[in-house]
Amino acid sequence: MSAALITAAINGAEVTRDQYPSLPLLPAEVGEEAGRCVEAGAAIIHLHGRKPDGTPTQDLDTFRAYFEAIRSHSEVIVQFSTGGAVGMDVEERIVALALRPDMATLTTGTVNFGEEIFENPLPTVRLIAERLRQFEIRPEIEVFDVGMLDTARRLVDEGILKGPLHVDFVLGVPGAMAAEERHLDYLVSWLPPSWTWCVAGIGRHELRLAAYALERGGHVRVGVEDNLYVERGVLAKGTWELVERAAALARAVGREPMSVDEARAMLRVREPRYPVG
């Protein structure tokens, strides 16, 4: 089997310093953590914005500082979240795309998100997709529920998104699809053969689903956005430690962690980008 792409989700919008004291918030912390993740085998850094006090923000200056800090360490693929935090309005979620990161996420539908609702009605999805096209940013489709795949395909049919797409199956968010292998099997069976996929299992399911995906030729996302523990009761020292675990799981099934160059080729994200302006 081919190399395994590992995405590191290093900060997220929901996890707090109370839950996870070493959560990277400042640009220098984000840059250093990204560097450690690349060393451990990650080829994509998935990013949310945080103010120094931890408040979620999608503010352009925050993303510029993060992007520059990451680039001072490596030419890893930088992927901005367009999901932000629940309740943000769509323009706020996508303002930083003007910096032209290598990639950005696109969730193609509304979903229950714990006790809240992560709102992505079709006009929002189209608006984000158009903005990605405008700035020539490769999307990663975030799929929390199966209908989101149909919508992604529809956007390709409408010419708003260009295939083949890369899809992240996010399984285990309370209110959405559970972190079950049979769900992953179905989702993967649905994909056009040229599309690529990874799985982000939430909480204690992260490494189990990562192992399952790696055995089946898929790719993985790990990190403190999704899960804080390397094993029951043992906090990860950083997302880099979860990346190390994912890399070990890949090697256990005969796959090496994918290099940044290999990931750029697979995802058609050719040249490393730097913040515009």
Ligand code: KMH
């Ligand atoms: N924070 C969630 C509401 C994404 O990054 O694109 C949305 C999310 C998805 O994390």
Ligand code: ZN
């Ligand atoms: Zn995210």
